[in-house]
Amino acid sequence: MGMLGVYMLADEATMNKLTDDDDLFEAVEEYGDKESTETYDIDKLWDGLHFLLTGVSAQNPIEGNKLSEFVVGTYVFDCDDFIAYTDPENIPEIIKAINEVEIDVLLQNADISKFKKAKIYPNIWIKKNEESLKQELKQEFLNLKAFYEKALNAQTGVLVSIY
Template sequence: MMVDKSTLDSLIGLENDDLIESLEKLCEENEVYDIDKLWDGLHFILTGKSACQPIEGHRLSEAIVGVTLFNDEDADFITYIETEDLNHIVKALEKVDVIELRSNFDTSKLRESEIYPAIWDDNEKDSLCDELIQEYTNLLNFYKKALAKKANIVVSIY
């Protein structure tokens, strides 16, 4: 979700339940991009790792899981990306070679790594790859739009 600096500042420090309640209200009035259940698969094809193991300082990992946690690690997974970091993330996403992603896509690796959700069927390889590439493209476009507006991003996976 795109938010301005003052909105982001108002969210920082909220307890988990208050944060979720605020985010649900903000979703109704701010631009939102929903990767839905493909967040872990997209993280995996971009980084080779599950999003359950975020890679600190890795811009492609941060594109999916965000940069800074709002709460402690035991709470729901809600992070944010400030505009300065978003600039670096967009640059990293722009360098991704979609042809290489497609040629390296292997549903068996996603199954072996227990990537959520458990949909990585070999018979659906082409359509699943197409979906993930589309999510990558949509995410990049959303982030570019946010960057043009100098917005911050709130990432929530719960």
């Protein structure tokens, strides 16, 4: 298995309910399992996407950096597992920032060996798989971008869970 990244649409009322629970992790996991919850599973590429966009691991989120917040959220909860939330007011700024990313240019200039050197999770960053890894990163970028656009259209926030 490993550390998987899951993004969920969540309005502020839902977030208030989840954060009132004594076990935030369990509450978020149950919320994500509901059939009615709109989710996007980035699998294990959350750290690679963060590194591609920011040059640092997602383990070191950059406060105020909209590309970092795109991957890891704007407000990180104080708990054992990684759970974060981006409220609806921050979604337009994040979308503006990601719309300015020229993903093909970014990928063309990306050096997969730097991912390995930076110990980006998971340990898959090898030169012989460079083209397929770049294609996967591009697809995850586009899918996550579309998910944030859904959040914007629904006027909701995005809940991020990485565990």
